[in-house]
Amino acid sequence: xxxxxxxxxxxxxxxxxxxxxxxxxxxxxxxxxxxxxxxxxxxxxxxxxxxxxxxxxxxxxxxxxxxxxxxxxxxxxxxxxxxxxxxxxxxxxxxxxxxxxxxxxxxxxxxxxxxxxxxxxxxxxxxxxxxxxxxxxxxxxxxxxxxxxxxxxxxxxxxxxxxxxxxxxxxxxxxxxxxxxxxxxxxxxxxxxxxxxxxxxxxxxxxxxxxxxxxxxxxxxxxxxxxxxxxxxxxxxxxxxxxxxxxxxxxxxxxxxxxxxxxxxxxxxxxxxxxxxxxxxxxxxxxxxxxxxxxxxxxxxxxxxx
Amino acid sequence: xxxxxxxxxxxxxxxxxxxxxxxxxxxxxxxxxxxxxxxxxxxxxxxxxxxxxxxxxxxxxxxxxxxxxxxxxxxxxxxxxxxxxxxxxxxxxxxxxxxxxxxxxxxxxxxxxxxxxxxxxxxxxxxxxxxxxxxxxxxxxxxxxxxxxxxxxxxxxxxxxxxxxxxxxxxxxxxxxxxxxxxxxxxxxxxxxxxxxxxxxxxxxxxxxxxxxxxxxxxxxxxxxxxxxxxxxxxxxxxxxxxxxxxxxxxxxxxxxxxxxxxxxxxxxxxxxxxxxxxxxxxxxxxxxxxxxxx
Numbered sequence: 185x186x187x188x189x190x191x192x193x194x195x196x197x198x199x200x201x202x203x204x205x206x207x208x209x210x211x212x213x214x215x216x217x218x219x220x221x222x223x224x225x226x227x228x229x230x231x232x233x234x235x236x237x238x239x240x241x242x243x244x245x246x247x248x249x250x251x252x253x254x255x256x257x258x259x260x261x262x263x264x265x266x267x268x269x270x271x272x273x274x275x276x277x278x279x280x281x282x283x284x285x286x287x288x289x290x291x292x293x294x295x296x297x298x299x300x301x302x303x304x305x306x307x308x309x310x311x312x313x314x315x316x317x318x319x320x321x322x323x324x325x326x327x328x329x330x331x332x333x334x335x336x337x338x339x340x341x342x343x344x345x346x347x348x349x350x351x352x353x354x355x356x357x358x359x360x361x362x363x364x365x366x367x368x369x370x371x372x373x374x375x376x377x378x379x380x381x382x383x384x385x386x387x388x389x390x391x392x393x394x395x396x397x398x399x400x401x402x403x404x405x406x407x408x409x410x411x412x413x414x415x416x417x418x419x420x421x422x423x424x425x426x427x428x429x430x431x432x433x434x435x436x437x438x439x440x441x442x443x444x445x446x447x448x449x450x451x452x453x454x455x456x457x458x459x460x461x462x463x464x465x466x467x468x469x470x471x472x473x474x475x476x477x478x479x480x481x482x483x484x485x486x487x488x489x490x
Numbered sequence: 491x492x493x494x495x496x497x498x499x500x501x502x503x504x505x506x507x508x509x510x511x512x513x514x515x516x517x518x519x520x521x522x523x524x525x526x527x528x529x530x531x532x533x534x535x536x537x538x539x540x541x542x543x544x545x546x547x548x549x550x551x552x553x554x555x556x557x558x559x560x561x562x563x564x565x566x567x568x569x570x571x572x573x574x575x576x577x578x579x580x581x582x583x584x585x586x587x588x589x590x591x592x593x594x595x596x597x598x599x600x601x602x603x604x605x606x607x608x609x610x611x612x613x614x615x616x617x618x619x620x621x622x623x624x625x626x627x628x629x630x631x632x633x634x635x636x637x638x639x640x641x642x643x644x645x646x647x648x649x650x651x652x653x654x655x656x657x658x659x660x661x662x663x664x665x666x667x668x669x670x671x672x673x674x675x676x677x678x679x680x681x682x683x684x685x686x687x688x689x690x691x692x693x694x695x696x697x698x699x700x701x702x703x704x705x706x707x708x709x710x711x712x713x714x715x716x717x718x719x720x721x722x723x724x725x726x727x728x729x730x731x732x733x734x735x736x737x738x739x740x741x742x743x744x745x746x747x748x749x750x751x752x753x754x755x756x757x758x759x760x761x762x763x764x765x766x767x768x769x770x771x772x773x774x775x776x777x778x779x780x781x782x783x784x785x
């Protein structure tokens with residue numbers, strides 16, 4: 185009927201109705217598979233759910249147990265250690281690489297493309313390559329160091345707790361530096377060269393140019409990039425799972441790997457969910473500190489309106 | 491800052507570079523850059539070397555390990571004919587393509603509605619899309635696993651196709667919002683006056699102008715789903731439905747004797763498709779990466 189169809193088409197002209205209609209597919213998927221599981225995960229953390237058995241509400245018992253659990257405490261320490269060291273080094277190396285790539289270079293586009301490769305390929309697969317590079321009997325690193333006469337025995341990269349921590353951090357840095365470098369490079373390329381010309385005419389040294397021109401103008405994007413970097417590192421799973429599965433002696437267990445270990449092979453879904461939920465406050469804190477901390481500095485320097 | 495800037499001509503910020511002498515440039519630029527490239531690319535070189543080395547060379551401490559004397563295809567042959575690797579490749583392609591297409595469809599509509607229809611509350615929805623982007627899979631996989639089980643989706647490809655959009659849609663929507671923002675309102679107003687419906691405007695005006703954005707989002711989403719690990723590890727257990735990263739890690743690593751040759755071949759051939767795709771669309775990929783971060 186014309187009246188019904190015209191009412192329908194008039195409703196479609198209304199931006200609220202049409203907006204709702206357009207949002208429907210995305211909203212349905214996200215509400216069902218993102219928002220709901222977020223709530224469900226928090227709820228599971230307060231229950232003793234096991235695989236194949238619905239759980240009952242047990243209040244804070246999981247958290248009380250985890251707080252007194254030495255392995256969980258170690259995992260928390262490992263996660264903080266891993267995130268801090270890896271993020272700081274990723275930032276330093278990433279910024280350095282971005283500055284190098286921002287110089288006048290032949291084949292610049294090629295270099296930029298190649299640099300991003302570690303970030304593109306599946307982490308689980310590149311972690312396998314690291315596993316082979318770190319092998320206790322056939323490690324190529326040990327082989328080279330032996331030939332150079334620097335060591336006399338093959339290094340047990342993944343068998344010793346501290347070696348394993350630094351080996352996994354190194355692999356994480358390898359994967360993360362390209363992301364930091366390429367995004368910071370995009371930021372560097374938006375800084376007008378006239379600032380540098382003005383600064384060098386005023387007699388500023390390269391270091392002063394970097395400190396007083398590059399860094400302040402780059403701060404907003406550094407804030408965002410590092411927020412992402414910290415977030416990825418804190419919740420890292422694949423690299424540890426492939427390289428060490430949390431070993432040796434739980435020395436490389438992160439919160440994410442421990443939560444997987446307890447929930448899926450261990451069957452304690454409630455406990456695993458509690459560990460995962462316990463990561464949320466740390467993530468929020470990391471986001472707030474790196475984002476607002478640096479954002480405010482940028483705002484004080486009058487570059488907030490990006 | 492708009493995403494269009496990301497693809498703009500790079501500005502040479504060291505305008506007075508020519509004053510720096512060549513020996514100095516070698517020490518301050520080329521040497522460090524060479525070191526970076528060596529470290530970043532060595533694992534790939536090592537993957538390739540290991541793939542084509544016969545076992546005797548792999549397990550020998552003599553000779554030069556950096557080159558292969560008698561290259562062999564034995565490991566590749568073993569991988570392709572004695573393992574379910576081809577199945578995993580097919581699964582990965584299928585799951586990545588379908589979940590990317592699904593996410594792009596949802597994201598285009600959502601991004602257009604948020605950015606252009608500006609319905610009541612769209613600003614808050616836009617902000618929550620960004621927050622959704624920050625939710626890591628490592629805190630979602632346990633509740634999602636229980637849901638997948640209850641929905642009878644455990645051990646199916648559909649479980650992955652339906653859960654991958656949880657990180658793909660927020661990313662694609664956020665990226666496309668940036669692209670739609672750069673399309674002038676006037677074009678849409680003209681079309682509205684000419685009597686076009688909103689759907690016609692989206693399909694005939696906005697989408698053709700946003701093709702670079704669609705490619706960026708598509709490429710990025712495809713590599714994200716290709717690389718996904720924790721969901722695929724948790725929601726799937728039979729060999730026939732596994733994806734490449736999970737299959738290689740869980741099934742090719744067997745016992746105490748590691749078959750490094752076929753393991754590295756699996757890693758190499760699992761990485762090559764994304765690397766090849768990336769090499770064709772570097773600019774789109776980079777603008778997707780930087781665009782999503784810069785907004």
